Amino acid sequence: MSYLVTIGLEVHCQVKTNTKMFCACRTSFGDTPNSHTCPVCLGLPGALPVLNQEAIEKTLLTGLMIDCDSPEISKWDRKNYFYPDMPKNYQTTQMELPLCIGGGVPLYDHCYPTDHRKNIATPNKVVRLNRIHLEEDVAKSTHLGNSSLIDFNRAGTPLMEIVTEPDLESAEEAFAYLRSLQMILQQGGVSDADMEKGQLRCDVNISLRKNAEDPLGPKVELKNLNSISAIRRAIHFEIHRQTEDFDRHIPQIQSTRRWDDDRGETQLMRTKEDAHDYRYFSCPDLLPIRTAPLLEKVRPLVPELPHQLAARFEKDFGVTSYDAEVLSSNRHLAAYFESATGTAIPGKKVANFIINNLMGKLNEQGIGIDECPVAPAQLNALLMLVEDGTLASNQANEVFAILYQTPEKSPAAIADSLGFKKAEAGELEALVDQAIANNPSEVDAIKGGNEKLLNFLTGQVMKLAATKPNPKQVTELLRARIL
Numbered sequence: 001m002s003y004l005v006t007i008g009l010e011v012h013c014q015v016k017t018n019t020k021m022f023c024a025c026r027t028s029f030g031d032t033p034n035s036h037t038c039p040v041c042l043g044l045p046g047a048l049p050v051l052n053q054e055a056i057e058k059t060l061l062t063g064l065m066i067d068c069d070s071p072e073i074s075k076w077d078r079k080n081y082f083y084p085d086m087p088k089n090y091q092t093t094q095m096e097l098p099l100c101i102g103g104g105v106p107l108y109d110h111c112y113p114t115d116h117r118k119n120i121a122t123p124n125k126v127v128r129l130n131r132i133h134l135e136e137d138v139a140k141s142t143h144l145g146n147s148s149l150i151d152f153n154r155a156g157t158p159l160m161e162i163v164t165e166p167d168l169e170s171a172e173e174a175f176a177y178l179r180s181l182q183m184i185l186q187q188g189g190v191s192d193a194d195m196e197k198g199q200l201r202c203d204v205n206i207s208l209r210k211n212a213e214d215p216l217g218p219k220v221e222l223k224n225l226n227s228i229s230a231i232r233r234a235i236h237f238e239i240h241r242q243t244e245d246f247d248r249h250i251p252q253i254q255s256t257r258r259w260d261d262d263r264g265e266t267q268l269m270r271t272k273e274d275a276h277d278y279r280y281f282s283c284p285d286l287l288p289i290r291t292a293p294l295l296e297k298v299r300p301l302v303p304e305l306p307h308q309l310a311a312r313f314e315k316d317f318g319v320t321s322y323d324a325e326v327l328s329s330n331r332h333l334a335a336y337f338e339s340a341t342g343t344a345i346p347g348k349k350v351a352n353f354i355i356n357n358l359m360g361k362l363n364e365q366g367i368g369i370d371e372c373p374v375a376p377a378q379l380n381a382l383l384m385l386v387e388d389g390t391l392a393s394n395q396a397n398e399v400f401a402i403l404y405q406t407p408e409k410s411p412a413a414i415a416d417s418l419g420f421k422k423a424e425a426g427e428l429e430a431l432v433d434q435a436i437a438n439n440p441s442e443v444d445a446i447k448g449g450n451e452k453l454l455n456f457l458t459g460q461v462m463k464l465a466a467t468k469p470n471p472k473q474v475t476e477l478l479r480a481r482i483l
Helices: 053-065 114-119 171-187 228-247 292-301 306-317 321-328 331-340 347-365 376-387 393-405 411-417 427-438 440-447 453-464 471-482
Strands: 004-014 077-080 090-093 104-106 126-136 140-144 147-151 158-164 200-209 220-223 255-260 265-271
Touching (some): 053 158, 053 171, 104 171, 171 200, 228 255, 228 265, 306 331, 306 347, 321 331, 321 347, 331 376, 376 411, 427 453, 427 471, 440 471, 453 471
Antiparallel strands (some): 004 158, 126 158, 200 220
């Protein structure tokens, strides 16, 4: 029997700041363990926190990007629990008056798994948010059999918790939500949102019920999810597990389960606590803040979101919807495309070269567009050589391969070193006439309808030329002469 699936996500996103949420220690990744600590982030007695204004502003900026409201006053609370990664035995967070309330995240079609894009149940869906609150991250635990290592470099890093309403109905929608949210966060410069570095983490709440009018079933929370693809696999497994339990009349209990990616299964960790179990109360060390002045400060920083960029690229540059989606998926890629596109080169040609050539090269080396050795101006200069007829497409690829390795050289100089030159007026015509005169039977066959022989004559002209003219230009001239 099939059941209705209801999913809500709690996404924890590290805010991109130089210092921690409540102290001046530097935020870091991969540094020597416990090298960026102080009495505040170690939870030592008597240490007092100080708010990180940049983290607050970037959280409010996130809210503006996805249409959240903000209360006039926002405050901090203490969430009490005992765990080795939080030595003061409470986490400074927000419960009653978070920085952002409501809002929604659009699910971009190209953010769904590739194998699911033709089966999107609800196109243009927007997932409603419940809230975004700001808190401090905990230390990182590394478990080694009978012992654990604790690294407090991460403790105190500003952490947004972005909580959805139970609007998601499948593993594929959860996948699309996370990728769409990731793009928006990166577009605003709020976070790099890199799951491999722990900058984006997600807990999944999932429940099943028989009918839409039934109340939501007991919530099962999934943890230990370290990639978007793992989240998709875990949800599929949990739907299957709960379905089997329902069919066997085994009731679910509110619980937390961990995902074992090696075994491909979820495992019970504990029964789930409710909010009252954490004994929330207002933090006595931090004053509430007024949000209005900070909102006005960050409002001008709201960027074009990916869907807005894509629409503008289609309208202004004439690219396809697919190309626009790809180019708008990364703010550095979008900026590169705009910088490389000039009035003399159609945007479609620039988009094609970036997507089919440049990005392929970057992917081979595992680097992003922000690390690309070829500057946008250089790519523009290369494509201008194609546009003015100096280079054919295959010749441009040869020039680009060298340019990528030696970006200090100009595309024109590389083309010249390879013998790729635009023929002088009259020079190419003379070579074409000579090839026609040398091959009368082929010319007659072309006139009789065998236009494939134009390629043969093009090759003959290329052999006669001292340099390497544009083959396309040669073929067009032969066609004009013969047909």
